[in-house]
Amino acid sequence: MLEEGRISDRQAVYLIITSILPTSILFLPHMIYKGARQDAWLSVILITFFGLAAGEVIGRLARRFPAQTIVEYSRELVGPYLGGAIGLLYAGFFLYINSFVVRELAEMLTTNFYEETPIVVFVIATVFVVVYIVRHGLEVLGRVNDIVLPLILAMLGALVLFIIPTLKAQNFFPVLENGVAPVVRGGFPAAVFFAETFVMLMLTPYLARPDETRPVIAKAVLFLGGLQFLVILAVIGVTGELTANFLFPVLDLARLIRPSLFLTNVDPLILMPWILGGTVKITVFHYCATLAAAQLFRLRNYGVVAVINGIILGVLSLILWEDVVELAEQIARVIPPYFLFIQVGIPLVLLVIAVIGRKGRQENAGQ
């Protein structure tokens, strides 16, 4: 067995949340607002439902194959060659999507905080810590996240609390000024984020109770939807029309706070839990990539893979994009269909094959 550790349902929920929250809160408000304007909050509700639907596919698949990852059962479902190809696709995709995240985080840091530091420094430091955590295994990752997520939530709570006095109700009106189309358009780039629950395709067998995958995903998606909703309310209510001009509206919210109590500007402090969360997010993805690669090549130990993958990750994140504009453009326009196909499409196809071929454990077994 590659991974000896097991995580509880709660830790799985936490891990999913942390593997989505840091980037979704940072990037989504701007993307959604650009499409949906003051109705962005409606987009969030819409996208939460999409997240639930995507989670349902992954959850059903997990119920059929509670002891295997997608790399393992895809071989069983579509044969060793096609299955192996799917495994390779996922091993690569986790790396690819992760290099997005690494670059996003690094770009955010250079743009907002450390103008003069070369981006490669952030990438190396992040990858180093990420590999360090992954080598300790899933259990340690779960434990690390047990504190990191509450920290992010506390920070987010404090931010929203401080910002409440400056909310302006009129920013939300008129509702549905241009009909439903902008709402859908705004929600489109968010779909990728809310389908990131697909990490459970790799993590299910390592849950203490693998059968709980479906409720785990549902809980995580609902929680995320709620948080995203709150944040988008705060963003629209405070920055209103200017949201479209801010690249990272939540950071701008932080800059707008001037708590006369004790600090002049809180945004560097807001940044701290953020870096933590971002790193844990990258770690979850890196773990999945490493595990997928190790299973693909039927290795007994993933320690070395973690390091090799880490190096690949760092290099990819540096060479794939020229600058932040290209990065944002890709996230918002180009990638959603492809990403969604891998995140939800392939699992859906596999699920259909499993149902038709009566593969895996039957739905009603054991009840």
Added chain:
Amino acid sequence: MSGRLKKVIGRLFTKGPPSGYLQQSHDQGGSFGPPYLAADLDKNLEAIFSVLGKGPDLIVRHLEVGPPPKLLRAALLYADGMVDTELLGELFIKPVLHDLPRKLAQRPGSLDVIDVLEKHVVAAPSAKKAKSVPEIVSSVLRGDVVLLVDSHAAALVSSLRGFRSRNVEEPTLETVIRGPKEGFTENLRTNLSLLRRKIVHPGLCFTELFIGRYSQTRVVVAHIAGVAEKSLADEVIRRVSGIDIDGVLDSGYIEQLIEDAPYSLFPTIGNTEKPDVVAARLLEGRVAVLVDGSPVALTVPRLFYETIQTPEDYYSRPYNSSIIRIIRLIFLIASIILPGLYVALINYDPEAIPQKLVFTIAASREGVPFPLVLEVVLFGLIFEGLREAGVRLPRPVGSAVTIVGALIIGTAAVEAGLASSSTVIMTAFVGIASFITPGLTDVYIAARFLLVALAGVLGLFGLVMGMLFLYTHMCSLRSFGVPYMSPIAPSAYPQWKDIFVRAPLWLLKTRPFFITKQSKYRMGQDSKPERPPSGQKERN
């Protein structure tokens, strides 16, 4: 691997001193002469002297006992200073000289004198027969009295140990305002009795081990059967009996040779000088290790949260305890990250500091010749040095040196423009804050400087990465199978009522499940005090 295990198991099942004094000596080619006593006193004495030598502290008293004219020659052996001589005279020599002749006269015939001595004569509380030379040698070395009788191939061993040892005093490190003030001494027997007096239940088990090739130190592993996991106690015994070292002079030796993470900065074995603390931990399902000659008992598993707890938390009412625990946690975190945060904020993100404070810091930094990082490291080292000097100096001078030294050097440095006042204040605060939680002494300096270095290079990002690195390391630790950070991570929220705060005692119904699953409840279900029925009328 399996060979080592067999050896350990073999040791477990042999009676007497398991890690053989005898075998060791044989291994080293030492000669013990004939292992069993002969029926001749002179030969026996010679055999014993050949092992022990005729050191100045070996007292041999020659006696002639029995009803005249059949006087038997006998020899009394003991180590000087380890026997209570008053009791020896009263309970041993006197009966041997006065009562033995009478007893022997009452029972003529060929009698086993040793048997008579053991059963009818000697008034000392403990007396037993010994037949082998090594047994006698080790008894003498441990402070027993040995009586050899001519023409008998046996000896009588009686324990009349009475060496000087410290009285039970209040520990100097773990002082409490409320609660038991007694502390362990260097005497294992006293320590065990202190524990027995606290837990009067047959479940309290002591497993005795002798560790150290030369020191043959008595080590006792204590646990409460039915409360502690059997597997945990076995694991501790296994690890302790696996130790092969020439001498164990303090429980610190044991601690360093059985810990889970020997490279880690973080301690994974707890220690205390207070019997009430050991008792409390035993009741939580932990296992304790007591070492003869050391007033410090070890307890395992030791988890991170113990750092912010003191026994007094449970003796006083919950409100103050809870607030103090939160303060301890804040100070603990502050004393690790504050220097790094200071450097990161001032050098990279001064906008997060209140404006007027920035002006003040900037003013005090004007003219300081060192970069901020160097200044922080330098003054951190000076403070730690002064602190260490304060500990080593004679006590009345020590505190004066620390305080006055820090004050004078700090003030002088600021006035001379060598350091900024804010750095001196920060360093002093951090240094003092780390006194609040002494359990992590190893961590503070190293972690602090690591974070300062990272913060100096990468600002808040570096600081955060350093913290994540440290924290991951903490999460990856285990102490005797229990995750080090539990119940914080993996989070067990119901247990937090006794971690970050101290909930009222009657709410702490369950034992910490992550330590033991043996007996879930430690108190009755209705332990909450209730108001008495209001039937009584008010009286003036």
Added chain:
Amino acid sequence: MQVNKLVSRIIMVIAVVFLAAVPGCWSNYELERRALVVALGVDKGSAGRLLVSAQMVVPSRYVTMQRAPGGGGRGGEKPYFVASAEAPTMAEAARMLAKKAGREVFFSFLEIVVIGKDLAKEGIAPVTEWVNRAREQRLRTLLAVSAGTAKEVVEASGAGLERIPAAYLRSSVLAFLHSSSRVVRSDFFGFLTDVSLPGKEPVAARIIVSKTSGKKQAQVSGSAVFRGYRLAGWLTETETRGYLWITGGIRRGIISASLPGGEEAAFTIRGGRTKIAASFVDGSPVFNIDIKMKANVEETHDLDLALDRPETLEGLETIVEEQISREVQSALAMARELGADIFGLGEVIHRQCPAGWKQICADWENIFPHVPVKVKVKASVRRTETSGNPVRPGKNSAQAVWGRPRRNII
């Protein structure tokens, strides 16, 4: 095995520290190498360039200075330093300040940015763009327009009770707003929000420099009205309060009004609420501004006033209402004259009648000056502070009025 693993871990730790340390420290500036800018003035320079003047704190003097009334240190040692630089762009000019200061300039502690009248007339987009884009500057920084040049505001040494003039300017805006509601608290965030909305124009505080006892002192006086990024005109303090009444920005303040007998009376504002309703009558927009406010009687010069009678208070309410109406109308008239919809009436239509707004939004600039606005004020004067009727002089006084009935105003 285990030892190797642990050794490799330790090497990893050391590696990361050195890895990070080798390339050097990039964004790292020792605090004493930074010049902390607290106020910035931007003027039109020669040949279309921008003249930036900065007020920077001298920390050692700031900390050790004796507080002297009127600001400034002892013996002419000012706790601040003023430098200016000229460049085609804000960013360049701001960085050129380093030459004068001898240190890296740092803008996170910027309290206020003052813009000279001439530059404001041409448009202040360069300034707002610079503040919005760079990471050090904050959108919560106050924005004000100087009636003259910004440089003289930044150089003015009067600091009130504060240590440095910049802090004085900031706190005087806030204090004056809280105590009299005759100034707008304008920051870059508000300015940019208003500029970006099609149906609203921004307003900023106006600062003048006066000379008292040989010392120049800047002070807030009225506000500046913008059309887009360009300065369109000024509002007086009274008009500013009218503006605040309409936009709901009223805090505290005193309303002084004449009683029917000609005596003066003062009322404290105890909060107000404004509702603006937009509707379309015959295809053109109509506004109803509904102001509700509470006030206390603070002072009256008519000693015969029967303040213990409800009728009197009702009479006073009418007087207050009329006074507020006058303030509001003056602001409305000024805004119409300048053709700047500073009240955001366009936005009101946008929210309340989105369909109608689409018809007129393109032409709103021309419609606004003629749009009918009905103002309804409801004041409620319910408290007379700690005293009841005014104390009248006794019998023996020359103005003895003993026994004369107290008057009501109805």
